[in-house]
Amino acid sequence: xxxxxxxxxxxxxxxxxxxxxxxxxxxxxxxxxxxxxxxxxxxxxxxxxxxxxxxxxxxxxxxxxxxxxxxxxxxxxxxxxxxxxxxxxxxxxxxxxxxxxxxxxxxxxxxxxxxxxxxxxxxxxxxxxxxxxxxxxxxxxxxxxxxxxxxxxxxxxxxxxxxxxxxxxxxxxxxxxxxxxxxxxxxxxxxxxxxxxxxxxxxxxxxxxxxxxxxxxxxxxxxxxxxxxxxxxxxxxxxxxxxxxxxxxxxxxxxxxxxxxxxxxxxxxxxxxxxxxxxxxxxxxxxxxxxxxxxxxxxxxxxxxxxxxxxxxxxxxxxxxxxxxxxxxxxxxxxxxxxxxxxxxxxxxxxxxxxxxxxxxxxxxxxxxxxxxxxxxxxxxxxxxxxxxxxxxxxxxxxxxxxxxxxxxxxxxxxxxxxxxxxxxxxx
Amino acid sequence: xxxxxxxxxxxxxxxxxxxxxxxxxxxxxxxxxxxxxxxxxxxxxxxxxxxxxxxxxxxxxxxxxxxxxxxxxxxxxxxxxxxxxxxxxxxxxxxxxxxxxxxxxxxxxxxxxxxxxxxxxxxxxxxxxxxxxxxxxxxxxxxxxxxxxxxxxxxxxxxxxxxxxxxxxxxxxxxxxxxxxxxxxxxxxxxxxxxxxxxxxxxxxxxxxxxxxxxxxxxxxxxxxxxxxxxxxxxxxxxxxx
Numbered sequence: 001x002x003x004x005x006x007x008x009x010x011x012x013x014x015x016x017x018x019x020x021x022x023x024x025x026x027x028x029x030x031x032x033x034x035x036x037x038x039x040x041x042x043x044x045x046x047x048x049x050x051x052x053x054x055x056x057x058x059x060x061x062x063x064x065x066x067x068x069x070x071x072x073x074x075x076x077x078x079x080x081x082x083x084x085x086x087x088x089x090x091x092x093x094x095x096x097x098x099x100x101x102x103x104x105x106x107x108x109x110x111x112x113x114x115x116x117x118x119x120x121x122x123x124x125x126x127x128x129x130x131x132x133x134x135x136x137x138x139x140x141x142x143x144x145x146x147x148x149x150x151x152x153x154x155x156x157x158x159x160x161x162x163x164x165x166x167x168x169x170x171x172x173x174x175x176x177x178x179x180x181x182x183x184x185x186x187x188x189x190x191x192x193x194x195x196x197x198x199x200x201x202x203x204x205x206x207x208x209x210x211x212x213x214x215x216x217x218x219x220x221x222x223x224x225x226x227x228x229x230x231x232x233x234x235x236x237x238x239x240x241x242x243x244x245x246x247x248x249x250x251x252x253x254x255x256x257x258x259x260x261x262x263x264x265x266x267x268x269x270x271x272x273x274x275x276x277x278x279x280x281x282x283x284x285x286x287x288x289x290x291x292x293x294x295x296x297x298x299x300x301x302x303x304x305x306x307x308x309x310x311x312x313x314x315x316x317x318x319x320x321x322x323x324x325x326x327x328x329x330x331x332x333x334x335x336x337x338x339x340x341x342x343x344x345x346x347x348x349x350x351x352x353x354x355x356x357x358x359x360x361x362x363x364x365x366x367x368x369x370x371x372x373x374x375x376x377x378x379x380x381x382x383x384x385x386x387x388x389x390x391x392x393x394x395x396x397x398x399x400x401x402x403x404x405x406x407x408x409x410x411x412x413x414x415x416x417x418x419x420x421x422x423x424x425x426x427x428x
Numbered sequence: 429x430x431x432x433x434x435x436x437x438x439x440x441x442x443x444x445x446x447x448x449x450x451x452x453x454x455x456x457x458x459x460x461x462x463x464x465x466x467x468x469x470x471x472x473x474x475x476x477x478x479x480x481x482x483x484x485x486x487x488x489x490x491x492x493x494x495x496x497x498x499x500x501x502x503x504x505x506x507x508x509x510x511x512x513x514x515x516x517x518x519x520x521x522x523x524x525x526x527x528x529x530x531x532x533x534x535x536x537x538x539x540x541x542x543x544x545x546x547x548x549x550x551x552x553x554x555x556x557x558x559x560x561x562x563x564x565x566x567x568x569x570x571x572x573x574x575x576x577x578x579x580x581x582x583x584x585x586x587x588x589x590x591x592x593x594x595x596x597x598x599x600x601x602x603x604x605x606x607x608x609x610x611x612x613x614x615x616x617x618x619x620x621x622x623x624x625x626x627x628x629x630x631x632x633x634x635x636x637x638x639x640x641x642x643x644x645x646x647x648x649x650x651x652x653x654x655x656x657x658x659x660x661x662x663x664x665x666x667x668x669x670x
Contacts, residue, residue, distance in 0.1 A: 002537040315667045318667040319667075321665055325665070371457035383465065384465040386467035388463075391666070392665050
């Protein structure tokens with residue numbers, strides 16, 4: 001981990017020096033932002049309401065509000081990145097510590113170009129590469145809504161990254177490599193619903209921020225779009241239409257229910273996705289959610305190599321015994337679970353994802369599903385880390401990944417051991 | 429003083445009117461923490477934690493008379509009953525943690541529980557010492573563990589019927605305590621040191637810490653095929669040992 005970070009930092013320095021000129025050039029070539037001072041629309045309710053909706057769609061609160069503090073958008077939440085922590089800014093209209101004195105142009109430049117008011121680049125922990133797809137009108141609607149929230153005086157020190165990542169100019173090189181600015185352009189060969197979905201997924205919804213695999217510098221592997229990635233100690237699963245590891249066996253209704261209610265007949269949301277649902281997609285209209293489903297169902301899953309189904313070996317036999325004794329009471333012996341209550345492991349893309357990070361975490365520490373208006377129970381799974389040792393966790397996960405007619409790579413006791421050690425340092 | 433109906437109603441109204449009811453709406457989800465709960469701590473194998481070697485020998489001898497070994501099932505000693513009692517007496521149970529143990533002490537009824545500041549650990553220690561004195565005084569200076577089975581049974585029966593009195597302690601109460609504790613050690617989860625390899629559960633056909641028998645609700649007069657499972661698992665859980 002340390003070695004990887006050292007390599008990352010070293011390479012980033014070289015890139016920063018070598019490409020900074022190009023980076024500056026790219027910045028100057030970016031879509032020009034229409035100049036203009038910030039006009040307070042004041043009582044334009046329709047605009048403010050649209051902005052409120054888009055603020056939920058863009059999930060601004062996820063980073064800019066510390067949960068449970070009662071100070072919406074006051075910033076200060078520490079956002080974990082593979083390179084260190086970044087603190088989210090105060091985006092309340094406070095004149096001194098928020099964005100109260102920013103012009104619309106400055107706000108738009110921050111959201112869509114990743115440029116701070118002082119001209120320095122933002123770290124892409126702020127998902128401006130996605131927000132860049134949004135229309136200026138939508139961005140300014142968000143601005144209009146943020147103008148209406150209570151101003152909070154809360155100075156935030158956002159520079160928490162270690163040297164040399166602390167040199168923001170280095171991000172110009174990153175931008176040159178990974179930032180492709182520009183508004184979303186509809187595809188005329190697709191339906192309006194598909195295009196709306198594409199706009200939401202690629203723009204404000206910024207699904208790829210978690211679900212698209214990252215390069216070693218944290219940029220999107222665009223060839224692998226939405227095919228799953230490790231983030232903050234979880235694996236955000238493949239959400240393409242892949243029939244084994246993605247949403248191929250989910251109907252559009254399944255996707256809509258999951259995003260709106262956190263639960264469907266097959267699955268339940270936990271971890272960062274539970275937070276996303278609570279703050280963002282549960283507030284979206286059904287029409288927008290069906291649009292997202294239409295777009296996701298049209299994403300090719302690629303051809304992930306599926307390992308051959310495992311024969312009856314020692315891990316499968318032990319895993320089967322553990323599953324029968326411990327797991328089957330809720331998830332049922334045939335892996336079909338109980339709709340809207342206990343996930344169907346036999347039909348879960350997460351269970352068969354190429355990376356077992358989420359599975360190991362849930363077995364070791366338990367999990368809590370999200371409680372929403374339509375599914376208010378929020379059932380949880382207890383922790384089994386005290387009861388199952390590393391080889392037993394590995395065996396039962398290998399079993400559920402290779403039962404009920406599908407196959408995935410086995411989980412090793414070493415992987416479980418590493419995860420157990422790392423999880424010990426995480427609060428939640 | 430005469431109480432008028434009107435006064436009563438009025439004062440009642442004042443009384444209840446003065447209490448403001450506070451209702452609150454719980455919304456969202458209940459609090460949740462990862463790795464929550466207080467899992468049981470498995471008894472570790474190793475030396476005695478409470479008993480001396482001599483005390484342990486006496487307990488093991490008693491356990492083997494209460495549950496004698498037979499060709500199918502080990503007795504109380506080999507099942508680990510003494511280990512179970514040892515770990516219990518060394519832990520919170522032996523120290524009477526959570527119980528009110530201050531004076532005054534009155535002789536109570538049986539249903540009122542122990543009325544003494546001496547917890548189970550102290551009472552075991554006193555009783556075992558008294559038993560040892562009794563055996564050495566009356567059985568040719570031998571310890572309880574060195575007696576023949578018939579002699580052991582005679583003494584245990586004597587304690588149970590109060591025919592034999594122990595010096596400075598109540599022999600009948602001691603017998604009742606150890607009878608109960610040996611049974612608990614024999615049938616409790618192996619996690620706690622007794623019921624080694626789930627021998628007691630295998631003997632009576634108890635399938636252990638399982639919690640789903642929906643498949644079996646309607647299958648009468650059929651033997652449940654799965655082996656017993658302890659809280660900490662069973663041999664079949666270990667890859668390569670199924």
